[in-house]
Amino acid sequence: MTAPERRCTARAAAKINLALRVGRPRQDGFHPLATIYQAIGLYDDVTVRDADQWSVRTHADAGIDLSTVGDDESNIAIKAGKALAAHHGLSRAAAIDIQKAIPVAGGMAGGSADAAATLVALEELWGLDTSVEDLLRIAADLGSDVPFALYGGTALGAGRGELVTPIDAPANLWWLVVPHEIGLPTPSVFHHFDQLELGDEEPVIDEALTAALAAGDIAAIAATVSNELQPAAYDLRPDLAQRHRLLDELGADAVLLSGSGPTQLLLFGDVSAARAAAGELRDQGIDHVLVPAPVAGAHVLEH
Numbered sequence: 001m002t003a004p005e006r007r008c009t010a011r012a013a014a015k016i017n018l019a020l021r022v023g024r025p026r027q028d029g030f031h032p033l034a035t036i037y038q039a040i041g042l043y044d045d046v047t048v049r050d051a052d053q054w055s056v057r058t059h060a061d062a063g064i065d066l067s068t069v070g071d072d073e074s075n076i077a078i079k080a081g082k083a084l085a086a087h088h089g090l091s092r093a094a095a096i097d098i099q100k101a102i103p104v105a106g107g108m109a110g111g112s113a114d115a116a117a118t119l120v121a122l123e124e125l126w127g128l129d130t131s132v133e134d135l136l137r138i139a140a141d142l143g144s145d146v147p148f149a150l151y152g153g154t155a156l157g158a159g160r161g162e163l164v165t166p167i168d169a170p171a172n173l174w175w176l177v178v179p180h181e182i183g184l185p186t187p188s189v190f191h192h193f194d195q196l197e198l199g200d201e202e203p204v205i206d207e208a209l210t211a212a213l214a215a216g217d218i219a220a221i222a223a224t225v226s227n228e229l230q231p232a233a234y235d236l237r238p239d240l241a242q243r244h245r246l247l248d249e250l251g252a253d254a255v256l257l258s259g260s261g262p263t264q265l266l267l268f269g270d271v272s273a274a275r276a277a278a279g280e281l282r283d284q285g286i287d288h289v290l291v292p293a294p295v296a297g298a299h300v301l302e303h
């Protein structure tokens, strides 16, 4: 009798930025950030199996463009797996399957979610006991917002975004997520931000937002969310500025660009109002998904 195949599935959430303040580029080219991340109920699932060599396959429903997602070493999930194996001096490999719901190059850190889910899934499959500090260091080396994908919830991000501190944010929020069929590469938005000379001396988070989050005051949260990459992204993509004006008419508590875009977000405290806005988008043929937040970080789903 052959032994049953060993596999593990982990789930990781998309992120949004409730605040995104950006400084001028550092010596290493990265921008200092002060951000508040929030994990939203839109997930990629990653399944790992023991294998003789590394491989990755990515699947998605219609509407998600996988054309820039490699099935080789360029896929961040393989990078994550190899980094974890190298950290433990293991010569093991895994076959990785990614089921994507997070739009690619959408400003919602889908690749980072896949990296975090791969780390968590392999940790379980291989029975590793990597310390939290080491796991966060491996995550930070993979990408600026991979550490947050491990944490989930709501958190402050500093440094280039990799230094994460969870914060108290008890309100149940509803986000109407409006993806866009044409992605927007993160480096091009940061580059345009520099061309427009928009960088702060030292980016800091507005204390009114952390106070509003701690109090669960949705009107105050809505009044203080902001994204400093939004003007650069809209300057590159006037179609997004145009869509923002349309979204402004849907009765949301706030409308904002997700990270470097192009996904746009409508904030609602009231789920009935959110459903009504979703109905209007459906009538206009605009793709959307309504999700709750905050949600948990990367976690094992099935083993």
Ligand SMILES: C[C@@](CO)(OP(=O)(O)O)[C@H](O)COP(=O)(O)OP(=O)(O)OC[C@H]1O[C@@H](n2ccc(N)nc2=O)[C@H](O)[C@@H]1O
Pocket: 017, 020, 029, 030, 031, 032, 033, 035, 106, 107, 108, 109, 110, 112, 142, 143, 144, 145, 146, 159, 160, 161, 186, 187, 190, 258, 259, 260, 261
């Ligand atoms: C902008 C943000 C906001 O949360 O998210 P997205 O909109 O991409 O999801 C993040 O900072 C993206 O994080 P992530 O996508 O992990 O970035 P990385 O892989 O580390 O870097 C990709 C590229 O983005 C630029 N970059 C990223 C982070 C940073 N603090 N400064 C930068 O200038 C650099 O050009 C870098 O080469």
Ligand SMILES: Nc1ncnc2c1ncn2[C@@H]1O[C@H](COP(=O)(O)OP(=O)(O)O)[C@@H](O)[C@H]1O
Pocket: 068, 069, 070, 074, 075, 076, 077, 098, 103, 104, 105, 106, 107, 108, 109, 110, 111, 112, 114, 184, 185, 186, 260, 261
């Ligand atoms: N597993 C992955 N999922 C998505 N994109 C990936 C992955 N691995 C590598 N990439 C590359 O990273 C780019 C940006 O990824 P993504 O995390 O979806 O966007 P964003 O940085 O806007 O949040 C993609 O266009 C793709 O070329």
